Amino acid sequence: MDHFLTFSLLSLLLSFAAAGDFSDDQLIRQVVPEEEQSVNLLNADHHFSLFKAKFGKSYSDEKEHDYRFSVFKANLLRAKRNQLLDPSAEHGVTQFSDLTPTEFKQRYLGLKTPAFLESAQKAPILPTNNLPEDFDWRDKGAVTGVKNQGSCGSCWSFSTTGALEGAHFLATGELISLSEQQLVDCDHECDQDGVCDAGCNGGLMNTAFQYTVKAGGLQLEKDYPYTGRDGKCQFDKNKIAASVANYSVVSVDEDQIAANLVKNGPLAVGINAAWMQTYVKGVSCPYICSKNRLDHGVLLVGYGAAGYAPIRFKEKPYWIIKNSWGESWGEDGYYKICRGQTHDICGVDSMVSTVAAFQSTSE
Structure with missing residues (x-):
């Protein structure tokens, strides 16, 4: 990603964030241009076959299989967007690539809010001058x-x-x-x-x-x-x-x-x-x-x-x-x-x- 595109994306992020409360995924979809979101899906069948074999995926019937394939293709696009806005990491196919974001959240997340009890004790302040580098x-x-x-x-x-x-x-x-x-x-x-x-x-x-x-x-x-x-x-x-x-x-x-x-x-x-x-x-x-x-x-x-x-x-x-x-x-x-x-x-x-x-x- 060149510096001009980086600056443009950051400017758009700031303008959207100032305009209202968006989810991270909504913001990502809006700030990444459509042409940047595109991904070559010609080999999606092949990638889906590799995905199923690697993670032992099987589906109850053809209807479920076809639906999961459509979700998988959507997640390929999502990974592409994520890669653009998180370039220091690698994003791609994972064992969760056949799940919608909502399904993923319901099944694999689970942290509730509010985050802390008001009565929770605060940890004492510790010296930090001799912390190891790693x-x-x-x-x-x-x-x-x-x-x-x-x-x-x-x-x-x-x-x-x-x-x-x-x-x-x-x-x-x-x-x-x-x-x-x-x-x-x-x-x-x-x-x-x-x-x-x-x-x-x-x-x-x-x-x-x-x-x-x-x-x-x-x-x-x-x-x-x-x-x-x-x-x-x-x-x-x-x-x-x-x-x-x-x-x-x-x-x-x-x-x-x-x-x-x-x-x-x-x-x-x-x-x-x-x-x-x-x-x-x-x-x-x-x-x-x-x-x-x-x-x-x-x-x-x-x-x-x-x-x-x-x-x-x-x-x-x-x-x-x-x-x-x-x-x-x-x-x-x-x-x-x-x-x-x-x-x-x-x-x-x-x-x-x-x-x-x-x-x-x-x-």
Whole structure:
């Protein structure tokens, strides 16, 4: 994309944003010229066949197959638009390419708003002068393997367990995999506005931490395995494996987020997932991504000083995000999103929580 087109797109983005409240997808469609949206669909049949084989897709009948093919072609166009406005990442075919944006949101997102309990404790301000240039809790053994929430809006539970798994590792030196299904089945905690954790219908990380405090802790995943469906609570307090000592809300300041990450372990984060349905790899740094539409719970595990973005001719510092859509999505299940120069892109700095763990009380 040349500099003139970049300037023109940014000017259009600003004019549309000033005119009213648009969704990210509406803005993308309006600011990208029709000729730029076009994509060669002559080989769409071939690409759809590869897609079905790679992701094991099958459909109930010819009508469903034809409908999904039409959605797939629409998503090829959408990926093309996304590529134009997020050139430092690669966008294309993913396992979600046969889903409409609405279906994707209903099945794979699930973060509720408002984001925080008013009573949530604020994390203390930490020194930031000696932060490492690059940091990754995966290298230190504090992060379990990438999990898969399936078509259940339980992202919030994976963000919660990931943060507590890291905190438990810091407290005990032991990495364990905790039960998301316990939260899906048993956690119905509500915030002061009556927004409640509701299994596959969504929830909040802070209310999940509040539930965990009240319940006494979470069981191991192997003792309470994930089903990806709402079920009857089977919690056994005698099998608690990790417990929450306290949790708090981190400042939106990026240096404070980095300091809390380094000191306290992986952080529970909310994000606007508008660009994630078509994300393949690279550092995502879209020209537009609202910080006011957080809809997905993820885990912040690290950061890097420089992810090379050749189209923008400079290195891009980034956050490292663990997702819960399996290893076949993104960079082996991870998402890189820019930090630093573009403050709070996609709201990644807006909803951040840290948690501390007690040592396990289980046998």
